[in-house]
Every structure is written in structure tokens, then in C-alpha cells.
Amino acid sequence: ETAQQGRRVVSGSRDRSVRVWKIEGNMGRTSQTLSGHTDHVTALAFATSSGELISAGCDSRFIVWDMTQPTVKLVHRVDTTHLGPITSLAISPEGVSFVTGSTDKTVQVWAMIPARKKSTAVQQRAAAAAAAAAAARDPKALAVEDTVGEPELALKLQGHLSDVTCCAFGQTGASLASGSLDHSIMLWNPVAGAHVGILVGHTAAVTDISYSADGRLLLSTSRDHHLRIWHPRSGQTVLVLKQGCGLHSARFSPDASQLVVAGDDGAVRLWSWVGREGSTSMGQMPRKPNLFSRGYTLNDDHGNGNDNGGCSSETAPHSEGSMRTTMAFRKEGSNPLSFEGQAHKGAMTAVAGFSSEFEYATEAVTRQAVAPRRSSHARARGGDASKGGVLETTGPVLSGGEDGFVRKIAAGRGAGKVTMTFKGHSKAIRAIAASQDMKTAVSASDDGNLMLWDTVTGQDSGILTGHKGAVLACCFVSGGERVLSGGKDQAVRVWDVGGGGGGGVLIAETALQGHTGRITGLASIGRSSFASCSADRTARVWDLDAGEMVRSMTGHSGGVTSLTVTSNTALVVTTSLDHSVRVWDVRDPHGGGGGGGE
Known part of the structure; x- marks a missing residue:
């Protein structure tokens, strides 16, 4: 969100483009398509202080975009020294630095120098002339607004034993965490360039990490089907939730009283951590005591089964620890429902399920039950209701x-x-x-x-x-x-x-x-x-x-x-x-x- 252009959504894709979407007015329409990457776009981050967007991809480069203008313009395009695809990106809360994580096992720290503020009028005219000359040589070349004040590489952080998959800043730019395929979470002080700790507990690749707004808690997801909440300062695990599938990402609500989790099964789950010390819900019951106020069915067809699920074949190795594994979606499997709300005011203490072998028809006026009809294997037999077959159904559930x-x-x-x-x-x-x-x-x-x-x-x-x-x-x-x-x-x-x-x-x-x-x-x-x-x-x-x-x-x-x-x-x-x-x-x-x- 910028003061000049309002709220928008930005997405990066395997088609090598970045799209800007309107969420006010013509909702759902693309207002602009940004080109500049030569491979899959894997990470996006927005600097609120400067109104700049940074995108990174499997081409090992990042691009800085100016989001304050009606037409988004490319400001910087930098080819990094990473030896592999960039997998993750994070901007410090102050907006003065950002980091890139890569499959080369390193995290690079970059200093942001806003070009529009630092460049002089002479430098701006020189940059404009250079851009015009480049456009004359190649009409398809993307004009660069300013070549002055390009982000500078400050230092490299090394310590992971495998691909870096995710990174996140804490409450300040002196607190950074990175996750990896080596199952660990590294804690850093990027200002001093120091490694300050390690969090160990996951038994598979760490896929996403994020801090709570106050910086006191760290949330991590993994391919080991578990979500973990940590006290990063002490290294202690606060909470472990088993999801039953590999996890892609998770985020805290602003007061850290709720968690939203996305996984391989195509479902988005909402967990309520009601009453957490310091949250607005401390000592309260859930706001929605009614059972399952909303449910969402998600399409389990996530994409072409022939898609490699990660970077292009030229850059993605065929090993388990590659981008291909960490970014792939599972096409087959169950397609559960995800619910928002609470089942009861307080704990759910008992559950009973009706047999799926019976289907009941209830007459709308008298509400009298009709005799049960066998439905097991009806779908496999190709049963048809008009010929006496009954489609297979799942019975309801009683909860107490x-x-x-x-x-x-x-x-x-x-x-x-x-x-x-x-x-x-x-x-x-x-x-x-x-x-x-x-x-x-x-x-x-x-x-x-x-x-x-x-x-x-x-x-x-x-x-x-x-x-x-x-x-x-x-x-x-x-x-x-x-x-x-x-x-x-x-x-x-x-x-x-x-x-x-x-x-x-x-x-x-x-x-x-x-x-x-x-x-x-x-x-x-x-x-x-x-x-x-x-x-x-x-x-x-x-x-x-x-x-x-x-x-x-x-x-x-x-x-x-x-x-x-x-x-x-x-x-x-x-x-x-x-x-x-x-x-x-x-x-x-x-x-x-x-x-x-x-």
C-alpha cells in the first residue's frame, strides 16, 4: 500500500512476470504486468518506507520497482553473486537493508540506497540519457529510471549446510532468521554480520519462517508436517502443531492470537491461540462460538502434472534438496474443507460419526426419515439413482x-x-x-x-x-x-x-x-x-x-x-x-x- 496509489496486490509467477492487481474498484484485474526476469519469480518484498517493491527469482537477480507512480517503473536490476537461484527475500523493518537467500547455502545482506533521494539533477539527466541510448540500441529494452544509488552488497552470511529456503526480519534490522533444507533455523545479527543462534527441532526442510509483530515469537513450518512456535531469544519451543501434511507457509495475526497455515493438501487452516498473554483475546472466549461459520472448498488440481514445480531444468538439479522439491505442489490427494470459527463455546469434548454406508432422504414438509439405503461402492459400480443405485455419501457428525x-x-x-x-x-x-x-x-x-x-x-x-x-x-x-x-x-x-x-x-x-x-x-x-x-x-x-x-x-x-x-x-x-x-x-x-x- 502506498499513499499515492492505494492498496494493491502483487504476485510473482513461473511465467517470469510480476503482476500488479487492483483490489479497489476493478477488483481482480491486472493493472500492470512487469517484465525483467529471465526465469521463475520466487520471492517478493515491499519496502513501506520508500514505496519500492523488490522481486527475485531463479535467474539469481533481483529487481527494484517504484510503486509510488501510476505506472510502476523499474529502478534497479542487479545480478547477484549467488551461485544458484534466489529462493527468499526479506526487507528490514526500517527499510534500510534487505537480504536474499539462495540454493548456494548463503544469505546476502544488501544496503538499500533510494536512488530518487540520493541522486543529483546532473546524475538524473545522465541516467536518463543512458537509458535513452540503450532504448535506441534495443527497442525492447526496459528503461531504467535511475542507475544511481544501486543497492550495495554489504556482507554474506554462511553457516547452512544446504539450500536456504526462507528468511525473515524481527522487530529490528539487527534480528534476522533463515531456514534451510538442512532442517535448521539460523539466527543472525546482519548489522554486525554475526551468527547468534540456531533453532533445532524440525526433522525435514524448513519451508517458511516469520516473526510476531512484537518480535518475541518466531513461527516456522516444515515438510515434517509440523508447525513450531519458538522463543527466539531463549531457543525454547513454545508450541508444536501437527498438520498431517507438508506445510508451505504460516503467519501470525497482528496480535499473534491466531495462526493461518497453508499446506500440501490444498487447505488453508486457521488456528486460534485464544488467551495468549499480551494478545487482545487474553482471557476471552472465541468471538465466533457458532460452529464452523464458514467453509471453503479448494480445487485440488494445482497445475500441470508435467510441470517441474520449481526453477527451470537448466537451473534446478534433480536432487531432493533442490528448488524443485521445496516449491512443488502435490496434485493428487485429499481435498478437505477448511473452517473459520469455533465448534462450541469452550472445548469440544465428544464426537460421533454416522456411517457412510447409509444415506437418508428427509421429506421437506414432514421431516420424516425414509428407510436407509445402502450406498457403499455405488460410485465404483457406476450406480444410478434412477435405476436403483445410490451415490456414495459421507454421513453427518454429532459434536458435544x-x-x-x-x-x-x-x-x-x-x-x-x-x-x-x-x-x-x-x-x-x-x-x-x-x-x-x-x-x-x-x-x-x-x-x-x-x-x-x-x-x-x-x-x-x-x-x-x-x-x-x-x-x-x-x-x-x-x-x-x-x-x-x-x-x-x-x-x-x-x-x-x-x-x-x-x-x-x-x-x-x-x-x-x-x-x-x-x-x-x-x-x-x-x-x-x-x-x-x-x-x-x-x-x-x-x-x-x-x-x-x-x-x-x-x-x-x-x-x-x-x-x-x-x-x-x-x-x-x-x-x-x-x-x-x-x-x-x-x-x-x-x-x-x-x-x-x-
């Missing part, structure tokens, strides 16, 4: 939170939209389960109750009361006519919900005792048995009809936190505070020890 609400989130075309909110609990939701036919859900809460919900109409169909304390786990027994629940009172309760609650209160038909700690997980094993786990470090299998425990599975050295049963009901999987996962074969009639492995 500390706010006591249960929300139904749509999937498929309307993914991310809240279609229903179930209200009835007075405290946090701890568990949610859905019946096999997907028409009914049950939620367990810290208020000591369970609630049955009609997932089509959104109405509660019964309240299950009887626990003494918070209810922490629940599930449907196969068939959907009974519900199991457990909690802090150490009992597993069985509820008959076959006739529906009709909006009334239901009392448990039986309570099964045996655990000596709170119940943390429940799962049905067919129609006549189920498994439970507890903070007492055990998991148990019960005969539901007899109301007796038939097997106790011991081996964990910490409280068991959750369990699940495989689809063929042959194996039970448990997790524990002892940091292990164990797998138990419940078909063993002798009930011995169980095969467990971390």
Missing part, C-alpha cells in the same frame, strides 16, 4: 462441547454447516453415540443424565436418569433397543429404550457393579454382550442377558481411557494413561491375558 450443546454437522455438499442444535443438558457433554439405523442418538453429560435425541427432528425423546455423578461413556447395544452408560459412580447401567422415551424420564432396568474406578468407555459386542473399561486399569467383557462379567482384561499399568470393538466383534482395542494401546482377542473362551502390544 463444554457448553452443554450437541450439534449436528452436515457432510457432503453442505459440509461444515450446523443443521441442528440439541439443547437439554446443563453441563458439559462427555460422550455421544448413534443407533445403528442412525435415527436416534444418545448423549452423556456431567449433569448426571443421558438424553435420547431424534436425529431427524432434533427433538429429545427421553431423559435417562439414575447415575450418581457425571456420566462419561455411553453406547447403543446392537439392535438399538438398549443403551449402556457408565460414569463416576463406577456402575454400568442398562436402559431399555426400545419403545422410545416419548419425551419422558426413563429409569435404568439394571446396574452392573464390578469396576473400582470410574467408567471411561463402553462398546457393544453383538446383541448379548459388551465391553467396558475403567480408571481401575482394567477392561471387562459382560454377558448382558445374564448381567454378569465373563472376562477381565488386565495388563495396563495406568487407567484405561477408551476402548473400541472391531467390526467383526473379535477384537477389543484399549488405550491407557500408560501410553500404550493393547489389542485383546475376546473370542478366547478361557479369557486369559489377551494379546496386547504397544
